[in-house]
Amino acid sequence: MLKAVQVYAILKGRGYVEPDDVKAMAKPVLxxxxxxxxxxxxxxxxxxxxxxxxxxxxxxxEENLHKG
Structure with a gap:
């Protein structure tokens, strides 16, 4: 999953992964x-x-990390 998400981000022109990348790859991988x-x-x-x-x-x- 990690590699698939990283490659997906690279194909989108980014050197970093966003939460939407994980969502996009979840079904094909899982x-x-x-x-x-x-x-x-x-x-x-x-x-x-x-x-x-x-x-x-x-x-x-940041917002939901500080909610207790």
Missing amino acids: CHRLVLKNAIMAKGQAEIIIDQILNEAVVPS
Whole structure:
């Protein structure tokens, strides 16, 4: 994941990674790694699960680092 995100940032013309780079690479890198119990019911569910995780994740910022 780290290398994929770094390459993605470089392809976008940056030498640094942004949170949106991680979000962009999450599905291509992680979907096939999820092992869901029922393969028939799970078709397409991996992307939905990753979307839910990404939507709930808080991106670190100066503002929310100082909230206690």
